[in-house]
Each structure stands twice: as C-alpha cells, then as structure tokens.
Amino acid sequence: MPEGDSVWKAAHRLDSALAGRVLTRSDLRVPRFATADLTGRTVLDVTPRGKHLLTRVEGGLTLHSHLRMDGSWRVYATGERWRGGPAHQIRAILGNAEHTAVGYRLPVLELIHTADEAEVVGHLGPDLLGPDWDPDEAVRRLGADPERPLGEALLDQRNLAGIGNVYKVELAFLAGVTPWLPVGELPPGVPERLVATAHRLLEANKDRPDRRTTTTARSRERLHVYGRENRPCPRCGTLVRKAEPPGQLERISYWCPGCQKGPSS
Structure with missing residues (x-):
C-alpha cells in the first residue's frame, strides 16, 4: 500500500x-x-x-x-x-x-x-505532510485506545494520516518495540518521539526517488528491518523475523526479536 x-x-x-x-x-x-x-x-x-x-x-x-x-x-x-x-x-x-x-x-x-x-x-487524523499537521493531536489520538497494538494504531488513518506498512515496521524498530505492543505500554516519551520521527521521515522522503529510513546516506541499506527477513539486525545482529497474516499482504511485519521489546505477533 x-x-x-x-x-x-x-x-x-x-x-x-x-x-x-x-x-x-x-x-x-x-x-x-x-x-x-x-x-x-x-x-x-x-x-x-x-x-x-x-x-x-x-x-x-x-x-x-x-x-x-x-x-x-x-x-x-x-x-x-x-x-x-x-x-x-x-x-x-x-x-x-x-x-x-x-x-x-x-x-x-x-x-x-x-x-x-x-x-x-474528514475522518482523517492530522496529515503528516499537510498544512494541518498537529503532533500533539496525533499523540492524543494514537493513545486514545491504550490496549490497541502499536502497529494497528499507526496504520489507522484516523490517528495520523500517511503511515503505511513500511513506516509502521520501521517506526516500531526505531522505537525499540514490536508492532504488537499495546500503545498504553509504550515507555514515557516514546509516543511523542514516534510521532516526531514519522513526520521527519515522511518530510525527508517526499522529495527522494527512493525511500530511506536509515540515518546516514552512506548506509548501504535504505531500511532497517522491512524486507530483511533472516538478515542481521543493523542494531544488534539478531536475525530479523517476518510475520505474515493470512490473506493480509498489506499487514506483513518485520521485527528484530533481539532489540525490539514486546509480544511476537
């Protein structure tokens, strides 16, 4: 998607x-x-x-x-x-x-x-690339259902508009948690950092021919874990895993079991 x-x-x-x-x-x-x-x-x-x-x-x-x-x-x-x-x-x-x-x-x-x-x-949340971008409102909406898994909350366009499956996976990795961790269990300050990182990444990539979430242009890998099943995690070296819900290709997740804390799918 x-x-x-x-x-x-x-x-x-x-x-x-x-x-x-x-x-x-x-x-x-x-x-x-x-x-x-x-x-x-x-x-x-x-x-x-x-x-x-x-x-x-x-x-x-x-x-x-x-x-x-x-x-x-x-x-x-x-x-x-x-x-x-x-x-x-x-x-x-x-x-x-x-x-x-x-x-x-x-x-x-x-x-x-x-x-x-x-x-x-009109149902959409704050647009990450729009003039109405409001990080405080995005954080509020993201945390409105504390029991909801982070990945689902990030993909819900009513919370913040513009995140797809690639960013869902990469944002969870950058936050050090799995996509299945309930939003209410995120450590203090992490929701705010997640929202700020999402805005920064989409802004940076809107003018690039190829999407990149890694931090330096010198990195050979453009993404941290998305699409990197059974390859070493760039942070800790643990092999990246993949979860593919039956019939839901748009919900495939990749994560590192070594440095991302939380449930495993």
Missing part, C-alpha cells in the same frame, strides 16, 4: 501536469461516472490528503481517488506511449494540450462536489 510520501509525489506530478490548464480530454471509466465530462474545465490543483488524492476542477467539482494496494497515476507527454498497464486497467484519463494523466487500477474513483470533500477525508 502506498505510503503518504508516495501519494504526495503522485499529487505533485499531477499538479505540475494539470493545474492551471484546461482539460481537452476526460474519460472516467467507472459505471457511476462514465457519462461525466470535464472537458473545457480548468484543473485548479491536485492536493494530497493522507493517502487520498483530490483533483479540484473549476465549477466546484473534485475527482477523489485512492490508490490502495495496486492503483497508480501516470503522467505522459502528449503523444507519448502509455506504459502503465493494459488498457482494461485504465480507470481515468485527464488530458490537456501538453500532458495526459492516466489512472490505472484505481479502486476508489468518484466525482464529488468540492464542498463535500469532508465526507471522504
């Missing part, structure tokens, strides 16, 4: 290609909005909200999309060959004289009134 920094990059690409330009092509390939036509309207902006994308168009309309596990938006120059996947996977096409944005495998695509955006994103 895309993390908040990936969605921010997608929004930036779309905004650069579409904002301020009149749409000359519009094709929404979902039954409910198949007859909607946005041609002749100017795209005002493309804004990320957590893992949601809001493409605002003049006339008070917003095209709301969410990538979930497999979705993507690709931007092509006019006349360039599209390479994002087979045609039957295309869910949206927005084009102007210079660029064409193509949405592939989008599980959520809906045209709403801009005034109603709160109905689709």
Whole structure:
C-alpha cells in the first residue's frame, strides 16, 4: 500500500501536469461516472490528503481517488506511449494540450462536489505532510485506545494520516518495540518521539526517488528491518523475523526479536 510520501509525489506530478490548464480530454471509466465530462474545465490543483488524492476542477467539482494496494497515476507527454498497464486497467484519463494523466487500477474513483470533500477525508487524523499537521493531536489520538497494538494504531488513518506498512515496521524498530505492543505500554516519551520521527521521515522522503529510513546516506541499506527477513539486525545482529497474516499482504511485519521489546505477533 502506498505510503503518504508516495501519494504526495503522485499529487505533485499531477499538479505540475494539470493545474492551471484546461482539460481537452476526460474519460472516467467507472459505471457511476462514465457519462461525466470535464472537458473545457480548468484543473485548479491536485492536493494530497493522507493517502487520498483530490483533483479540484473549476465549477466546484473534485475527482477523489485512492490508490490502495495496486492503483497508480501516470503522467505522459502528449503523444507519448502509455506504459502503465493494459488498457482494461485504465480507470481515468485527464488530458490537456501538453500532458495526459492516466489512472490505472484505481479502486476508489468518484466525482464529488468540492464542498463535500469532508465526507471522504474528514475522518482523517492530522496529515503528516499537510498544512494541518498537529503532533500533539496525533499523540492524543494514537493513545486514545491504550490496549490497541502499536502497529494497528499507526496504520489507522484516523490517528495520523500517511503511515503505511513500511513506516509502521520501521517506526516500531526505531522505537525499540514490536508492532504488537499495546500503545498504553509504550515507555514515557516514546509516543511523542514516534510521532516526531514519522513526520521527519515522511518530510525527508517526499522529495527522494527512493525511500530511506536509515540515518546516514552512506548506509548501504535504505531500511532497517522491512524486507530483511533472516538478515542481521543493523542494531544488534539478531536475525530479523517476518510475520505474515493470512490473506493480509498489506499487514506483513518485520521485527528484530533481539532489540525490539514486546509480544511476537
């Protein structure tokens, strides 16, 4: 599942290609909005909200999309060959004289009134990459259910918006606890440090081509434990373990049993 920094990059690409330009092509390939036509309207902006994308168009309309596990938006120059996947996977096409944005495998695509955006994103917690970022509110929401496992609480976009599975795993490692430790059992000060670290990492990675959570650019490894099953922990040398809930690829966890304290899945 895309993390908040990936969605921010997608929004930036779309905004650069579409904002301020009149749409000359519009094709929404979902039954409910198949007859909607946005041609002749100017795209005002493309804004990320957590893992949601809001493409605002003049006339008070917003095209709301969410990538979930497999979705993507690709931007092509006019006349360039599209390479994002087979045609039957295309869910949206927005084009102007210079660029064409193509949405592939989008599980959520809906045209709403801009005034109603709160109905689709109003439930989200403070956005780690948004102007509403509020670390104190994020800490409060994270600790609202003390019995909840840390990993679940971090992934809940109602607590803080933008964390996906990679950051969940890496943040737990940096905090020295497993993803299954109840939030209420975190040592004093750790929730505040977790939230601050999450904000720092997403801010640092939103402009990088490759995500990195390790502390120095000289490190050969970009991530501490995610995807490193049966390899030595960079902190203590213990072999990293992996937990994969059946049928839940988006919830895979990696952790070091040597230096991360708490339950083991």
